[in-house]
Amino acid sequence: MPRMTASTRSPARPPTRSANVRFRPIADIPPLGNNNGMSNQSRYAGMTVNERLFEAGLVEAFDAAARARDRSEMIRILSEVDVDDAAWSADTILQNPE
Numbered sequence: 001m002p003r004m005t006a007s008t009r010s011p012a013r014p015p016t017r018s019a020n021v022r023f024r025p026i027a028d029i030p031p032l033g034n035n036n037g038m039s040n041q042s043r044y045a046g047m048t049v050n051e052r053l054f055e056a057g058l059v060e061a062f063d064a065a066a067r068a069r070d071r072s073e074m075i076r077i078l079s080e081v082d083v084d085d086a087a088w089s090a091d092t093i094l095q096n097p098e
Contacts, residue, residue, distance in 0.1 A: 044082050049089065052081035066093055 044052045053059045058077050065073035071090050078086035 049078070049081070049083055052083070053077070056081050069094060 044055070047055065050059070053062050058081065062074065062077045065077060071094060074090040074093065075086045078089050083089050
């Protein structure tokens with residue numbers, strides 16, 4: 001078999017697409033805030049607690065609850081963004097508020 005060199009190689013071709021593949025225009029993709037039936041667990045997967053609170057628009061509410069040391073409100077908000085052990089997280093924040 002002859003050895004291929006840079007000058008004898010055929011130019012790279014772009015990948016071909018199947019005729020059955022359909023792409024949605026960006027305008028049709030729903031905004032991130034719309035769950036579209038997704039569970040919050042998958043919506044918040046891979047996010048930190050702060051990222052979850054920000055995404056849900058609950059940063060200020062959570063900060064106010066923490067400043068007021070309102071444990072039950074903190075737990076409610078953390079549960080809303082699917083923090084696994086919201087009570088433990090609230091207790092930890094209240095013990096070390098820094």
